[in-house]
Amino acid sequence: MGIPASMRLRKPREFLEVRSLGHRIHCGPFIFQCHVGACTVAPRFGxxxxxxxxNAVKRNYGKRIFRELFRQHADELPLGSEVVVVLRNHFDRYSFDNLEARLLRACRTIRQKQATE
Structure with missing residues (x-):
């Protein structure tokens, strides 16, 4: 199934914008960076x-895991948010459930920051 192109960050400029303007949350096996814009479109992911x-096998495995997590939990993010996940080399030591819990905790943190601003 996958993530539709409209929900993906594709250009280097989009990644740089999120990385420079967004909030950064260190989650252990990955870094979660999120920028919430003023628009009301569905969350976007990179x-x-x-x-x-x-190696390529490990990198692709990590990308598949996080694409699936985003696909399942995109509704946890505020509308107009753009998310970049930066994998760290020890992400594969964690179970899928642990990675999911960490991602959901980061999503809740972003939602709380959005509500206070």
């Missing part, structure tokens, strides 16, 4: 897995 993470 993932960064550099070669430091591991």
């Amino acid at each position: 993932i960064i897995a550099s070669r430091r993470v591991g």
